[in-house]
Amino acid sequence: MKKLTSLLPLIFATSLLLAQSTDTTRHPTAVDSLFNSMNADNPRQNVAVFSSSRLILSQTTETVKKNNLNFLVLHHFGDFAGSAGGGKTFFGLDDIADVYIGFEYGLTDNLNIDIGRSTIPLTGGLAQLELKYAILHQTSDGSSPLAITVLGETGAQLYNSFPTFGDRIVYFGEAIFARKFSHDFSLQIAPSIVQDNLPIPNAPGNEETFFSLTASTQIKVSKIMSIVVDYAHQFSSYRSAHGYSDPVGLGFQVVTGGHVFTINVTNAKAVSEINYLSNTQSDFSQGQFRLGFTISRMFDFNHKEHYAPKR
Amino acid sequence: MKYCFIILLSLLNIGRVGDDLYTCQNARITIFSSALIEDIKAVSSTGASVFNATTGELGFSVAINSFLFEKSFMQQHFNSDYMESDKYPRAIFRGKILEHIDVSKDGTYTVNAEGTLTVHNVTKPRTIQGTLTVKNGIITMASEFLVKCADHHIDIPQILFYHIAESIKVSVNATFTPYKKQ
Numbered sequence: 313m314k315k316l317t318s319l320l321p322l323i324f325a326t327s328l329l330l331a332q333s334t335d336t337t338r339h340p341t342a343v344d345s346l347f348n349s350m351n352a353d354n355p356r357q358n359v360a361v362f363s364s365s366r367l368i369l370s371q372t373t374e375t376v377k378k379n380n381l382n383f384l385v386l387h388h389f390g391d392f393a394g395s396a397g398g399g400k401t402f403f404g405l406d407d408i409a410d411v412y413i414g415f416e417y418g419l420t421d422n423l424n425i426d427i428g429r430s431t432i433p434l435t436g437g438l439a440q441l442e443l444k445y446a447i448l449h450q451t452s453d454g455s456s457p458l459a460i461t462v463l464g465e466t467g468a469q470l471y472n473s474f475p476t477f478g479d480r481i482v483y484f485g486e487a488i489f490a491r492k493f494s495h496d497f498s499l500q501i502a503p504s505i506v507q508d509n510l511p512i513p514n515a516p517g518n519e520e521t522f523f524s525l526t527a528s529t530q531i532k533v534s535k536i537m538s539i540v541v542d543y544a545h546q547f548s549s550y551r552s553a554h555g556y557s558d559p560v561g562l563g564f565q566v567v568t569g570g571h572v573f574t575i576n577v578t579n580a581k582a583v584s585e586i587n588y589l590s591n592t593q594s595d596f597s598q599g600q601f602r603l604g605f606t607i608s609r610m611f612d613f614n615h616k617e618h619y620a621p622k623r
Numbered sequence: 624m625k626y627c628f629i630i631l632l633s634l635l636n637i638g639r640v641g642d643d644l645y646t647c648q649n650a651r652i653t654i655f656s657s658a659l660i661e662d663i664k665a666v667s668s669t670g671a672s673v674f675n676a677t678t679g680e681l682g683f684s685v686a687i688n689s690f691l692f693e694k695s696f697m698q699q700h701f702n703s704d705y706m707e708s709d710k711y712p713r714a715i716f717r718g719k720i721l722e723h724i725d726v727s728k729d730g731t732y733t734v735n736a737e738g739t740l741t742v743h744n745v746t747k748p749r750t751i752q753g754t755l756t757v758k759n760g761i762i763t764m765a766s767e768f769l770v771k772c773a774d775h776h777i778d779i780p781q782i783l784f785y786h787i788a789e790s791i792k793v794s795v796n797a798t799f800t801p802y803k804k805q
Contacts, residue, residue: 342642343675346802347682350646350671351713357688360703377695452709495707535704536780568782570696612694 358449361459361492361500362530364572365416365424366606368561369542369580369588370502370526373461373490375424375446379613382416384428386583386606393599404602412583422446430584436471438482438584450492461488467586479510482586486526496532501525504585512590515550522548524589530565538565540574546589559592561604574606643676643726643801645762650797652685656788663697663787665690672797674762679720681736683795684713705777711744716751724755731756736766745775753795762799767792 362372365382376382390407391397401407414428426442444463448456465484474480483506490500504524511518526544533539542561546552563576579601580588594600650670656663670685687708692698702708718738732755740749753766769790772779779787 341675341678341680342644343673343678343680343682346644346646347671347673347684347717350648350673351684351715355686355688355712357702357709359709360699377699380695452712534780535778536782566782567700569700569786570694610694610696612696614693614695 356455357452359452359459359492361450361490361498363538363565363567364574364608366574366608367528367530367540367542367565368563368574368576368578368604368606369544369559369583370500370528370585371444371463371486371488372500372528373446373459373488375422375444375461376416376418376610377612378418378421380418381611381613382608383611384412384414384416384606384608386410386412386414386604388578388581388583388604389602391594391600392577392602394594397599409581409602410583410587416444428584430582430587432582432584432587436469438467438469438587440465440467440584440586442466450490457491459488459490461490462486463488465586467584474510481509482512482590483507484586484589486585498530500528502528504589506586506589508586508590512587515554518550519548522546522551522589536567538567539563540565540576542578544589555593555595557592557595559588560596563604570610570612572606572608572610576604576606577601578604642678645674645676645726645799646802647672647674647797647799650683650685650795652690652796653794654690655792655794657792658788659785661786663692665692665698665701667691670795670797672764672799673802674720674764674799676724676726676762679723681716681718681720681738683716683797686713688712705779706743713741714743715741716749717741718749718751720755721750724757726757726762727760729757729759740770742770742775743777747774764797764799765795767794769793 360374362374365372365374365376388409390401390404390409392404397404410430410432412428412430414426416424416426418424422445424444426444429437429439431437442463442465444461446461448458448460450456450459463486467482469480484504486502486504488500488502490498492498504526507521511520524544524546528542531539540563544559557579559580561576561578563574565574579594579596580592581594582588648671649668650672652667652670654665667685667689669689670683673682687706688702692701716738718736720734720736722734724732724734734755735750735752737750739746751766751768753764756763770793771790
């Protein structure tokens with residue numbers, strides 16, 4: 313009987329152990345450790361550096377996702393003031409400097425094909441074809457601090473008379489380096505090259521090929537609204553000697569789901585990079601700036617099985 | 624003989640200390656927003672869950688960027704503007720089922736899980752009702768509950784009030800398998 317009573321604490325102790333394992337508030341339990349190990353891997357994700365594929369003048373590192381089609385209308389009005397503006401054109405609103413209508417389509421998440429046409433009245437319309445490829449994405453875990461996208465464009469000036477067909481063709485290449493520094497602030501720097509087979513404008517001494525550098529930023533002021541700024545400088549001795557301006561744009565962007573609206577003020581008449589880098593002679597200080605806007609609508613052709621795979 | 628019986632009883636007792644753990648790696652979690660202009664739905668099939676049938680302890684977790692939307696721009700805005708999934712990658716429920724369910728018996732039970740729900744880095748105490756079903760030894764759980772955006776500091780811009788609901792319906796479906804220690 314004595315031995316039996318000495319064994320009783322053993323039963324008591326094991327019962328205590330059982331009681332302890334049900335106590336969730338004090339000690340980490342088996343569920344805790346297993347649950348934590350299941351949640352240890354937080355998936356790395358790509359950071360969306362900008363809210364849209366275009367700011368005011370320049371394109372961003374963002375691409376249109378696979379099977380998405382982005383429809384774009386970019387409109388620049390006439391000079392606000394100066395000799396061509398003022399009250400007689402209702403501060404430029406009666407005048408059109410350039411209208412660009414285009415489509416961007418995602419062949420893959422990283423590769424886009426874009427087509428578009430601008431009707432810049434003085435030099436004749438420019439139809440262009442573009443390929444844009446996102447080489448590198450900025451990632452949430454910092455393993456890639458930058459996003460890098462390259463793009464190449466070919467344009468054809470369809471109207472007016474040219475000595476040969478080849479003279480109508482222009483090329484544009486750009487590498488875009490961008491980073492989202494904080495939730496509110498993104499910045500990009502983009503070196504680019506323009507090759508005009510016949511210089512635009514066709515004047516003696518004008519270069520056919522020149523380099524430019526573009527800096528753009530997006531500053532978020534709310535979830536859907538941002539201030540966007542664009543600036544470009546052309547490294548062209550002809551253009552600096554003849555009083556050409558650096559294209560500058562300041563805009564306000566609203567992103568509501570599939571729509572992106574931008575209202576902006578810029579001195580560049582043209583919408584296409586090829587035209588505004590080659591030929592921006594309007595000067596902010598002469599009142600030769602204009603109101604402009606961008607409207608874009610995203611269409612998604614991925615069907616429902618894509619998001620509800622097990623239905 | 625008496626001693627043998629008592630030692631055996633103690634050993635049986637020790638055996639019960641090992642918890643009865645079940646896990647699920649592919650819980651299907653759906654979020655649904657019904658607003659005036661549009662309905663928006665997103666699905667994740669990679670929710671993770673742990674259930675201790677002995678103590679009733681329960682944990683659910685889902686990666687925010689695993690939700691698939693009908694439109695990819697919705698998915699992008701959901702992650703970058705609303706949930707900020709680069710900073711707060713997971714939504715988590717940790718708690719305990721209040722009722723004691725004998726998972727060795729088949730049946731369907733209505734259960735209440737009391738605990739905390741963490742979404743967008745804001746933790747709220749919640750008691751969530753659901754059903755626990757045991758059929759041929761397989762445990763499944765299903766639940767549907769509302770998450771109010773404002774409760775978790777998820778601001779919806781005024782211009783999108785007609786597109787995104789103030790409360791998001793969340794439904795969870797999980798099938799568990801017994802967990803074996805490696």
